[in-house]
Amino acid sequence: MENRIVVGGALVHQGRVLAARRSAPAEVAGRWEFPGGKAEPGETPQQALERELHEELGVRARALAPLPGEWLVRPGLVLRIWAAELLAGEPHPLQDHDELRWLGPAELAEVDWLEHDREVLPAVAALLADVPTG
Numbered sequence: 001m002e003n004r005i006v007v008g009g010a011l012v013h014q015g016r017v018l019a020a021r022r023s024a025p026a027e028v029a030g031r032w033e034f035p036g037g038k039a040e041p042g043e044t045p046q047q048a049l050e051r052e053l054h055e056e057l058g059v060r061a062r063a064l065a066p067l068p069g070e071w072l073v074r075p076g077l078v079l080r081i082w083a084a085e086l087l088a089g090e091p092h093p094l095q096d097h098d099e100l101r102w103l104g105p106a107e108l109a110e111v112d113w114l115e116h117d118r119e120v121l122p123a124v125a126a127l128l129a130d131v132p133t134g
């Protein structure tokens with residue numbers, strides 16, 4: 001069976017990245033992640049991420065580039081994290097999340113990330129270091 005892809009978005013805006021606390025399912029509720037979800041058949045990872053960020057947060061965003069690393073979430077499901085930029089709107093936890101936080105470079109370790117997400121934090125820190133804090 002082909003692996004299905006789940007894409008999380010490291011959504012960067014004004015030098016900070018958005019973290020989202022999951023509200024369900026029970027195994028991951030209360031843990032923090034990069035909002036996103038599974039690609040539908042025929043969707044590219046970019047399309048899937050942009051659709052999921054709109055559904056979950058109500059924003060328009062653009063997927064920029066995949067960050068290093070990929071993780072098997074469970075058999076048949078592979079997680080990739082992509083850098084993304086906010087184009088329009090302000091994120092709200094509309095679906096799947098009950099809290100959002102914009103984290104600066106010094107705050108990345110402050111939330112209880114899902115294990116795989118924690119591994120990508122060095123790459124996210126590098127991403128934030130490139131962005132003007134405006």
Ligand SMILES: Nc1nc2c([nH]c(=O)n2[C@H]2C[C@H](O)[C@@H](COP(=O)(O)OP(=O)(O)OP(=O)(O)O)O2)c(=O)[nH]1
Nearest residue numbers: 006007008033034035036037038073079114116117
């Ligand atoms: N979206 C997302 N999922 C992650 C991350 N890290 C991580 O381990 N996961 C896991 C949690 C879930 O088991 C799985 C993704 O499922 P999901 O629930 O976000 O996908 P979805 O919105 O398309 O869900 P569904 O409606 O198809 O059930 O990957 C992450 O950063 N973002």
